[in-house]
Amino acid sequence: MSDSWKLSLPCTRAEAEAIEVDMGEIAMLKPPPVLMTSEEVSDDPERWRLDAYFDSKPDSATVAAIKALVPSARRRAVRAERVAEQDWLTLSQAGLKPLTVGRFHVHTAADPGTPPPGARLFRIEAGLAFGTGQHETTSGCLAMLDRLKRTGARVENLIDLGTGTGLLAFAAMHLWPRAYATATDIDPVAIDVTAENAGVNGVRLGQRPGSLALAVAPGIVHEAILRRAPYDLVIANILAAPLIELAEDFASIAASGGQLILAGLLKTQAAAVARAYRRQGYRLAARIDQGDWAILRMVKRR
Template sequence: MPTYSALTTLPGEDPAQALAAAMERMDPEPTGVGVFEIEDGSGLWEVGAYFLEPPDEVMLEVLATAFGARPFALSELPDIDWVAKVRRELAPVDAGRFFVYGSHDADKVPAGRVPLQIEATVAFGTGHHGTTLGCLLAFDRLLTEGWSPAKVADIGCGTAVLAMAAAATLPDALVIASDIDRVAVDVAEANVVINGLQGRVECLEAAGLAHRRIVAAAPFDLIFANILKGPLIELAPAISTHLATGGRAILSGLLAVQADSVIAAYQAAGLCLENRDDIGEWSTLVLQRT
């Protein structure tokens, strides 16, 4: 069965949210509606919806005009198992001591490496993206320098690849992985089992660091946050507060052109920049609370 998409952009979060709410009342009803900030400094927001039937083009035109949005771009998506397609095409990832692979590449794990089995799923973080790769390489470098954090939090964990990297290399550490998305938490829990790390990674559904378990476990020696520029800046005070003195935050999910504004937010929150790595158009930052 084909799926139909309708996408548009408009300035401002409030109008974008209002447009999304109006689209949810369409007939035929969309199966899902999403609102996302375009992280390029333009101030534009993307509103998109998916339909199992062709959407009402006249209604979409009316809604675009009413909310000051660009005309909707309509597409018919082929009936493809995207997870299976991505799984076939993903190659293993070398990230320092870490080797991230799918089950179809289990015979390729080199001796002496830390294997992390991650399947292509609906949750973010297979290691192939420059942001996840950058976080793994930054963590690997700190381990090589002899650093051994005792408490680790992976905020916005997705597949929990970063939390599992910590659990696999720090056998005595407390490791918590959290995500705002329940599906991501379910994926994280499944990956923990697949990698034999039951009891080593505690998976939580939480918005940012607002969970009693995270608050109780603080301060952390290491906090991963591989999310987006906006949430990173918003979480700067909380991440700083939840870090121990001398603790580090490894941040990514941001474009290289966005790095300076994120660095400024964390410096204002009391952290200092220790290292910055750019992989393609993406940046990974290591900051320390001194």
């Protein structure tokens, strides 16, 4: 059995959460490493750790790219160490505990947990794309989708922009199983991961209602996205700056009265993001705060 390689760096909680939202140029490596963040000291936001796992020994440029993810450790010397394959498989799942949010139960193969009766189970492994459910933005979106369904909302055409692992698209399809569904990401690796996760979780791929169409696309600039517009549910779990920059574009593909779920923004950024969408004819309908993060549900005025 072949060995793998590991890099470890101390980091802060803020740096760890930023890594989980945006892997930067690391996501473009072939193959990308598995990045795991964890607390070294419970409830201490300054004492976290980043572990990066590789299939082969990383070169100096890759080590530098990993260090660039953690500004607080830029002066620290770091050296890759060899780890046995079985240890890597175990460690790559570390910290990914089963999570139940509303009617959804998210787990890994290593730890299925005990799902509540009637829950929709999703198996999402740690890997190359963001969105395992454990990050507060993703779990907050699951909670927001669950609440939206409870309001009686009808959805016939939905899109998940920046889908990551596909989890939020899968959850929305479970709630509205007859809807047309589209999932996109700027990163082709994320789309590959989503397709693989769809197979694991029994989600059909395709163009028909109840199936998921996939596309690699930056923003909305893709024929497959524009052809299906307007959407009555848009999910965008990305970052505050692109959410603000893309407000006009997102509004242009949304149906009148359509729902918009925005995430990937800190609570301190929520007002600026909401303001950008109010200028496009939206009103704030609901908000969920998860730790330092905010999840907004906005409705396009008729």
